[in-house]
Amino acid sequence: MHSLLYGLRVFLILLLLMAGQKVAGQKVGLVLSGGGAKGLAHVGVLKVLEQNNIPIDYIVGTSMGSVVGALYAAGYSPQDIEDLVLSPKFQYWVSGRQLEDHAFNFFSLDPSPAALRLPVSLKKNIQVQTTSGLVSDVNLNYALASTMAAGGAIANYDFDKLFVPFRSLTAEIFTRQQVIQRNGSLADAVRNSMAVPLAFRPIRQADGRYLFDGGLFNNFPTDVMRSEFKPDIIIGVNVGDVSYKKYPHEKDDELLGSSLIFLSFDVADTLAVGPNGVLIQPDLEGFGTTAFDRAKELIDIGVKSTQEKLPLLKQRIKRQEDSVALQQRRQAFTKKAPAPKFTSVKIQGLEANQHDYVRSFFLKKGGHYTITDIEEGYYRLAANDFFKGIYPRIKYSPEQGGYELSLDARQSNNATAEVGAVFSTRPVDNLYVGLEYRFLNRVLYTIGANANIGRFYAAGQFGFRVNMPSPLPFYIEPSVMYSSLNYQDVSDFLDRDATSTQVRQRDFKVGMQAGISHNFRSRFVFEGAWFSNEDEYANNINVSSDDVLDETDFQGVTAALRFERNSLNRKMYSTRGHRAVLGVRGVTGEELYDPGTTSLLTEGRSARHQWLQFSATYEGYYPSKNDKSSWGYFIEGMLSTQGRFSNYRSTLNVAPAFSPLPDSRTLFLDKYRATRYAAVGGRFSRKVLTKFEWRTEAFMHLIHAPYEEGPEQQALRAQGFDRPRLTASTGLIFQLPIGPAALQVIHYDNDTNRWNVFGHVGFLLYRARTLQ
Numbered sequence: 001m002h003s004l005l006y007g008l009r010v011f012l013i014l015l016l017l018m019a020g021q022k023v024a025g026q027k028v029g030l031v032l033s034g035g036g037a038k039g040l041a042h043v044g045v046l047k048v049l050e051q052n053n054i055p056i057d058y059i060v061g062t063s064m065g066s067v068v069g070a071l072y073a074a075g076y077s078p079q080d081i082e083d084l085v086l087s088p089k090f091q092y093w094v095s096g097r098q099l100e101d102h103a104f105n106f107f108s109l110d111p112s113p114a115a116l117r118l119p120v121s122l123k124k125n126i127q128v129q130t131t132s133g134l135v136s137d138v139n140l141n142y143a144l145a146s147t148m149a150a151g152g153a154i155a156n157y158d159f160d161k162l163f164v165p166f167r168s169l170t171a172e173i174f175t176r177q178q179v180i181q182r183n184g185s186l187a188d189a190v191r192n193s194m195a196v197p198l199a200f201r202p203i204r205q206a207d208g209r210y211l212f213d214g215g216l217f218n219n220f221p222t223d224v225m226r227s228e229f230k231p232d233i234i235i236g237v238n239v240g241d242v243s244y245k246k247y248p249h250e251k252d253d254e255l256l257g258s259s260l261i262f263l264s265f266d267v268a269d270t271l272a273v274g275p276n277g278v279l280i281q282p283d284l285e286g287f288g289t290t291a292f293d294r295a296k297e298l299i300d301i302g303v304k305s306t307q308e309k310l311p312l313l314k315q316r317i318k319r320q321e322d323s324v325a326l327q328q329r330r331q332a333f334t335k336k337a338p339a340p341k342f343t344s345v346k347i348q349g350l351e352a353n354q355h356d357y358v359r360s361f362f363l364k365k366g367g368h369y370t371i372t373d374i375e376e377g378y379y380r381l382a383a384n385d386f387f388k389g390i391y392p393r394i395k396y397s398p399e400q401g402g403y404e405l406s407l408d409a410r411q412s413n414n415a416t417a418e419v420g421a422v423f424s425t426r427p428v429d430n431l432y433v434g435l436e437y438r439f440l441n442r443v444l445y446t447i448g449a450n451a452n453i454g455r456f457y458a459a460g461q462f463g464f465r466v467n468m469p470s471p472l473p474f475y476i477e478p479s480v481m482y483s484s485l486n487y488q489d490v491s492d493f494l495d496r497d498a499t500s501t502q503v504r505q506r507d508f509k510v511g512m513q514a515g516i517s518h519n520f521r522s523r524f525v526f527e528g529a530w531f532s533n534e535d536e537y538a539n540n541i542n543v544s545s546d547d548v549l550d551e552t553d554f555q556g557v558t559a560a561l562r563f564e565r566n567s568l569n570r571k572m573y574s575t576r577g578h579r580a581v582l583g584v585r586g587v588t589g590e591e592l593y594d595p596g597t598t599s600l601l602t603e604g605r606s607a608r609h610q611w612l613q614f615s616a617t618y619e620g621y622y623p624s625k626n627d628k629s630s631w632g633y634f635i636e637g638m639l640s641t642q643g644r645f646s647n648y649r650s651t652l653n654v655a656p657a658f659s660p661l662p663d664s665r666t667l668f669l670d671k672y673r674a675t676r677y678a679a680v681g682g683r684f685s686r687k688v689l690t691k692f693e694w695r696t697e698a699f700m701h702l703i704h705a706p707y708e709e710g711p712e713q714q715a716l717r718a719q720g721f722d723r724p725r726l727t728a729s730t731g732l733i734f735q736l737p738i739g740p741a742a743l744q745v746i747h748y749d750n751d752t753n754r755w756n757v758f759g760h761v762g763f764l765l766y767r768a769r770t771l772q
Contacts, residue, residue, distance in 0.1 A: 026319040029058040029231030031222050031273075032065025034215035035239035036196070036289025037094075037298065039064025040085055041282045044302020045237050046078040054313055055321040058229040060221050062169040062214035065237070066193035070186055073159070073166035074151025075334040084147075085295050091627075093143045094292045096136030098569065099379075111571040112450070113432045113763040114418035115738040117385070120435075121413055137200050138382045138390065141191065142375065145392045148187040149403065150337035153396035158183050163333045167228050168193045169214030169221045178217045180224055185393055203391055204408070215240065222272040233317055234277040237302075239284060276316055280309050293627065342369035343402035345377070349389070349410045354440050358387075358409065360469030361520075374405055380520045381409070386438050388412045414438055418450065420739065422762035427488065428666045430454035430762075443468055452483075452766075456666065459483035459767055474516040481509045483767055487668040502543065503668050504536040505653065507770040522565035522580075530557050531589070531770045535653040539598040539713050541752075548596040552650040554609070556589020558771060568621070571763055572662055572740050573695060573733050575630035575685055578620040585613045587771055593646040600713050605646055613640040613656070613771075621683070632683035634660065634699065640675040644707075644715040651707055651715035656772060660699040661729050661746060662764045669750045671725055676704040685733070692732050695744075699727040725749035739763040 030049075032042045042065055049056060061069030071081050084090060092099050155161035159168075159182050168181040168189040181189040188203065192211040195202040202210040218224070219240045225231060273279050282305040287298065306313075345362050347355045362369060362377030369377075374394075382390050391408040418434035434450030444467040452459040463479035487503040511529025536549040543549075562583035568574040588610035595601045614637075621632040638656050645651045655673045659665050660681055664672070681699030688694045703722040710716045731744030739762040746756040 026055075026233065026317065027057045027229070027231045028055050028317055028319075029060065029225040029229050029234045030056050030069070031220065031225050031234060031236045032059065032061040032069045033220045033236075033238045033240045034061075034063025034065055034193075034213065035219075035284075036064055037291040037294070038239040038282075038284045038287050038289060039068060040292070040295050040298040041239050041284065041302030041305070042068040042237055043078060043081050043085060044282075044299040044304070045280060045306045046072055047082065047299075048303055048306035048310070049235075049313075050078055050321075050323070050326070052310060052314070053320040053323060054235075054317055055319055056164055056235075058165050058167075058225065058231055060167045060169065060225045060228065061193070062219055062221055063194050063196070064239075066168040066190050066214065069166060070148060070151075070168060070190045073162040073164045074148055074186060075154070075163040075330055077330065082299060085299070089139075089143075090295070091292060093140045094135075096139065098567075099139060111566075111763075111765055112418065112420070112434070113422065113430070113452070113571075113739075113765040114420040114434060115763065116419045118417045118419070119413035120415040120417050135199055138379070140200070141391055142378050144187040144191050145394045146371070146375070148185075148190065149340075149394040149396075150334070152186040153338050153403070154333060154336045155186075157185065157395075159186070159189075162186075163330060165229065167221075167224055169218055169224060170195075170211040171214050171216040171218075172209060173212050173216065176217065178214065178221075178224075179211060180228065182228075185395065188393065201389075220272060222274075222277075232276075234273045235280065235313070236273040236277060237280045237282075239282055278309055278313050278316060280305055338396050338403070340371040341402040342371070342374050342405055343397065343400040344404045345369065345374075346404060346406045348406060348408050351411075353442060354411070357440060357442060357444065357469045358407070360473070362405075363471065368402060369405075376519075378405075378407075381407070383520065384444075385416075386412055386440065386444065411440065420763055422454075422739075422760055422764055424666075424760040424764070425758055426663075426666060428454065428456040428663075428760075428764075430457055456486055456488070457484070457766060461767070472516060472518060473520070474514060477513045477515075479511060479513065481507070481511075481767065481770075483507045483769070485665075485766075487666075502538055502541070503649075503653065504549070505769070506534045508532045509770045521567070522563065525560075525562045525564060527560045527562075528557070529559075529770070531555065533654075533770055535650060537649045537653060538596070539600075539647065539649055543598070547598055550596040550599050550647070550649065551594040552645060552653065553592040553594075554589050554645075554654065555592075556587065556609075558585060558587045558589075560585040568619075570735075570740075571765060573685070573693070573742070574619075574621055574632070575693075576621045576623045579618070581615070581617045583613075583615045585615075585771065587611055587613065587642075591645055591650075593650065599647065601647070607646070609643060609645070611641040611643065613638070613642065615639075615656070629684070629686040632685075634679070634681035634683065636660075636677075636679045636701075638675070638677050642675045644717070647713045648707065648709040648715040649713070654771070655707070658701050660701075660727050661697065662742075663744075663746065663756070663758050663760070665766050666764075667748070667753050669748055669753060671703075671706075671722075671750045672701070672748070674703040674706055678702055678704075681727075688732075692734050694730070695733050695742075696730040697728065700724050701727070736761065 059069040059073050068081060151162060159166045170179045170181060170192040172179055191203055193214045194200060196213045202212050204210055220238050222234055222236055225234055282301045284301060345359055347358050350358065358381060361380040363373060365373060378392055381387060387409045389408065389410040393406040394403050396403050414437055416436045420432035422430045431453045436446060436448040438444060438446045446465040449462045459482060461479060461481045463477050465475050465477040467475045485505045509529045509531045511527060514526045515523045517523040532555045535552045538547060538549055560583060562581060564581050566579045568577040568579050591607045591609055594604045617636045619632060619634045621630050623630040640656060642655065645654060652670060652673045655675050658672045658677055658679055679699055679701035681697065683697045685693045685695040702724050705717045706722045707715045708718050726749050729744050729746045731742060734741045741761045743759040746758055748754055
């Protein structure tokens with residue numbers, strides 16, 4: 001009996017030891033599906049798993065699951081990942097919007113009215129190549145390369161040696177094969193896995209292939225987890241689609257809108273986790289694949305859905321991960337990261353004689369590049385649309401003792417065409433066309449011509465620019481410019497047949513411009529030019545077809561120095577960013593006056609004029625945290641020593657004009673033209689009706705010593721200040737691919753055009769006058 005009891009005791013101890021060994025050796029694999037923005041729920045899942053000491057031994061992800069999984073595998077904690085996806089910069093990554101602090105506009109600071117900029121092939125037959133509606137991946141590519149660089153270097157580019165062994169799934173569509181990524185660049189693996197067709201462009205691999213989003217063939221890769229790691233238990237998190245068990249009669253019309261996406265991507269088999277696995281299926285009804293702006297809600301749903309599964313998770317996963325040991329292990333892993341020092345920049349995809357030009361964008365301080373130098377250089381290069389397909393790879397070289405940046409870049413087509421148009425409720429409709437040819441050797445040469453064609457505004461410009469790479473980059477550009485403005489008396493916004501012309505202004509200029517910049521964000525511009533301006537005008541409001549207009553010709557030379565910086569997010573109706581322009585101009589020339597039938601003068605005259613002009617404009621915008629609204633402000637000042645011309649009208653024609661609203665240039669407003677004025681303004685916009693913006697603007701300007709018309713039509717300068725004058729506008733804005741569409745009620749504090757209802761579609765942009 002005693003021996004029997006002893007034997008039973010030994011047997012029970014052995015069973016307990018075997019059970020303990022089984023628990024201690026229990027391996028858990030985490031599978032994260034694709035689903036676009038809905039994949040942010042994975043962050044909430046990771047938070048709950050760590051908080052409850054549930055181990056994660058392996059991770060397999062596809063698409064957004066690959067992004068979140070790779071971050072965790074690279075040593076980022078769930079809190080780190082949450083902070084990252086909730087940060088404002090993450091929204092720039094996924095939306096492709098320009099980062100304000102990376103608005104490198106040394107090459108093209110002046111906005112043009114072009115709605116489309118199209119590459120043109122001139123090899124055999126002229127072909128215009130339209131660009132697809134892909135999201136710009138400039139921000140995303142650099143963010144992935146820099147964020148994943150340390151983890152990849154620590155693991156020596158072996159995904160089994162990451163903080164958590166990891167696999168990323170992608171697809172090769174031509175042979176319809178899934179590709180399991182086990183090593184190499186971690187950033188490449190993630191970027192390949194999220195190359196969603198019609199959203200993000202695919203990246204060419206070292207072997208020449210293009211790879212796409214892994215969700216095309218396997219959006220819930222539990223089979224990859226089993227074949228690669230053979231875990232004891234699989235936790236599967238599915239945020240993608242599942243197939244319907246029967247035809248969804250009640251929802252079929254609603255689902256048709258996303259049928260292309262539904263057909264393109266593999267749907268999850270919810271039983272694939274196996275009988276002892278745990279499926280977490282967050283309830284994400286109402287969330288689209290692009291709802292990245294609802295990141296916090298998605299994370300919270302991931303938390304909630306995982307908490308509901310905690311009893312089952314703890315029942316099936318007996319082994320626990322000590323939180324202190326986990327944190328220590330993570331810190332020990334991340335401390336192995338090499339210092340962020342870059343030893344070289346390599347260029348691929350361009351001609352050998354073009355490499356030096358590209359390297360000139362990267363300014364080295366001392367014997368190596370800092371991470372700031374690399375980031376600045378990358379965004380400088382990306383700002384120049386002569387290059388396309390720019391993709392950065394960051395790899396650590398133990399031999400060199402630092403990272404090296406390898407840039408894939410391709411030259412865009414040498415020729416580019418531009419097209420734009422404006423349609424308006426007033427007769428200021430306009431067509432814009434342009435053609436540009438660029439050639440890169442060691443220096444970038446650009447030849448460009450463009451024209452505006454319209455009844456109110458006609459213009460043309462031809463220029464030749466040479467961009468010089470150097471530690472202090474600069475360009476020189478000789479150019480010829482012509483413009484014509486015909487101001488018409490149109491008080492009724494539906495009266496498109498008015499013919500009485502009050503003012504015609506024609507400008508012609510031949511000059512040279514040089515620009516220099518120390519950081520590509522801003523530039524100093526030096527300009528010298530010969531000009532010939534011609535103004536035709538009446539001296540009273542009522543003009544008949546028999547009247548002969550006065551004519552003032554003003555010819556001479558001008559020189560200017562300007563500082564310019566522009567990080568506004570739009571050409572018109574901006575909601576974020578800043579713009580600053582500071583300038584000084586000198587003018588000297590001769591006036592030739594020829595009176596018409598509305599003049600009290602009967603003989604022509606000539607006079608010599610010269611003056612200095614100082615101007616400053618600054619505007620800025622501050623969006624709300626939820627990006628639903630934006631406040632902006634505006635400041636402008638003008639101080640000119642310009643004297644009086646032959647009469648009141650000719651003096652106003654030459655005087656600077658305060659033009660606070662997009663349509664201000666389409667009206668000749670006497671009380672907005674002066675040689676000395678200061679202005680302040682405020683702007684507010686708010687998103688309404690999902691896609692519209694309600695925009696309200698108000699400005700106050702004050703003129704010192706305004707010009708008044710004397711009894712003999714001469715210009716008299718009043719003493720002191722004019723009264724403050726209010727300008728206001730309110731209306732709806734809708735952003736279209738061809739430019740903004742706007743309908744506004746506008747008030748000008750002027751004797752004419754006090755109230756207007758104005759609508760337009762397209763970019764209402766004009767070149768500055770010769771002397772502005």
